[in-house]
Amino acid sequence: MKHFLKETDLGPGELGKVFSLARELKRGRGRHSAPVLAGQTWALIFAKSSTRTRVSFEVGIHELGGHALYLNRNDIQLGRGESIEDTARVLSRLVHGIVIRTFEQSEVERLAAAAAVPVVNGLTDFLHPCQIYADAFTAAERWAGPGGDLVASLRGRKIAFLGDTCFNMANSWILGASLFGMRISLAGPKGFEPGAQIRAQLNAEGRAADFKFTTDPHEAVSGADIVYTDVWTSMGKEEESEGRAARMRPYAVTAGLFAAAKPDALFMHCLPAHPGHEVEQAVLDNPRSVVFDEAENRLHVQKAILAVLSEARGG
Ligand code: CP
Ligand code: NVA
Numbered sequence: 001m002k003h004f005l006k007e008t009d010l011g012p013g014e015l016g017k018v019f020s021l022a023r024e025l026k027r028g029r030g031r032h033s034a035p036v037l038a039g040q041t042w043a044l045i046f047a048k049s050s051t052r053t054r055v056s057f058e059v060g061i062h063e064l065g066g067h068a069l070y071l072n073r074n075d076i077q078l079g080r081g082e083s084i085e086d087t088a089r090v091l092s093r094l095v096h097g098i099v100i101r102t103f104e105q106s107e108v109e110r111l112a113a114a115a116a117v118p119v120v121n122g123l124t125d126f127l128h129p130c131q132i133y134a135d136a137f138t139a140a141e142r143w144a145g146p147g148g149d150l151v152a153s154l155r156g157r158k159i160a161f162l163g164d165t166c167f168n169m170a171n172s173w174i175l176g177a178s179l180f181g182m183r184i185s186l187a188g189p190k191g192f193e194p195g196a197q198i199r200a201q202l203n204a205e206g207r208a209a210d211f212k213f214t215t216d217p218h219e220a221v222s223g224a225d226i227v228y229t230d231v232w233t234s235m236g237k238e239e240e241s242e243g244r245a246a247r248m249r250p251y252a253v254t255a256g257l258f259a260a261a262k263p264d265a266l267f268m269h270c271l272p273a274h275p276g277h278e279v280e281q282a283v284l285d286n287p288r289s290v291v292f293d294e295a296e297n298r299l300h301v302q303k304a305i306l307a308v309l310s311e312a313r314g315g
Contacts, residue, residue: 004121006172006201015151016151029063037064037065038065041066044057045087053123054070086114092117097310098120130305133301161184163229169270185224226267252278265288269291
């Protein structure tokens with residue numbers, strides 16, 4: 001059974017397939033050209049809030065001919081202590097695939113291990129792989145042009161990641177950059193260096209030294225093709241909000257800092273954004289800000305991921 005729990009769960013060939021299919025689906029939107037989920041129901045389990053992930057999966061599954069079943073974690077027995085394994089076993093008898101947004105990556109892994117249907121990671125504290133694929137596709141669309149090689153257009157490019165450098169988006173970009181053949185520099189406060197879990201993942205995949213960390217935001221953005229940031233206070237970290245804001249302030253993406261990247265650099269953010277905190281409104285409004293393309297591309301890229309998973313399953 002093929003799952004998508006982390007960026008590297010799809011190999012380079014499958015990545016190319018996801019990107020070219022996403023481009024095709026984007027062009028043919030509304031034509032229901034690929035009803036690959038016809039007759040299928042996919043469960044979407046959410047333990048955290050969501051706008052983009054929920055809506056893009058619900059719309060995407062519908063557009064592929066399937067039905068999406070939204071399940072708030074607290075409304076199902078999982079929220080009252082039923083095990084993740086039994087949840088996987090029961091849902092596997094009833095639905096054709098599961099998307100899950102939760103806290104621990106291990107919960108997603110346990111769900112996948114016990115499931116007889118594909119499982120997709122819709123964000124954990126550790127990774128947000130659907131977002132990274134959509135982000136990389138967004139940059140590749142611009143760099144490769146209409147008929148160009150999307151995956152090849154990423155190779156050798158540099159991304160600078162600023163702010164919270166030891167949570168899901170930073171981790172996912174570290175793993176993603178390694179898969180895409182990109183260079184990544186992360187700039188954040190002392191104590192926010194990428195942590196043991198992502199280092200262990202890189203080691204396990206033989207990707208050990210594939211990122212640079214610095215406390216100097218200018219050093220990170222120098223020569224960057226993408227300047228990326230995320231909220232300073234992620235879901236589940238609300239109690240730390242004040243302390244984080246104080247420490248991360250020097251890493252806010254201001255117009256001045258953005259100007260220190262390459263002259264044609266893109267600004268990216270997974271959203272939701274907090275203007276005046278991790279990014280200035282002027283940067284969000286810059287013509288080289290592609291934040292809403294990223295949000296839209298969640299739909300096209302996830303449809304392609306679901307199609308590839310479904311093909312791997314022989315259905
Ligand atoms: N970027 C992202 O995953 O947004 P949501 O939290 O709204 O799903
Ligand atoms: N780091 C953020 C990403 C939201 C899409 C969070 O986990 O809240």
